[in-house]
Amino acid sequence: MATRRSGTWMTVTEFCAEMVISRSTFDDWRAKGRAPKAVRLPNGSLRIKRTDFENWLDTLEADAA
Numbered sequence: 001m002a003t004r005r006s007g008t009w010m011t012v013t014e015f016c017a018e019m020v021i022s023r024s025t026f027d028d029w030r031a032k033g034r035a036p037k038a039v040r041l042p043n044g045s046l047r048i049k050r051t052d053f054e055n056w057l058d059t060l061e062a063d064a065a
Contacts, residue, residue, distance in 0.1 A: 009047040
């Protein structure tokens with residue numbers, strides 16, 4: 001398991017790169033409620049808390065087991 005870095009945030013581009021998916025796939029997952037929780041900043045961009053991403057991955061791994 002990756003080292004958890006509390007308080008760090010990922011951009012959607014970073015999330016997509018780490019998951020090796022397109023932005024449209026992220027948008028589709030988000031619309032279907034399948035993506036990790038994201039926060040919309042005042043400038044309109046989205047950020048994903050690193051710990052939320054890691055917890056989301058843990059859930060996916062548990063569901064696959």
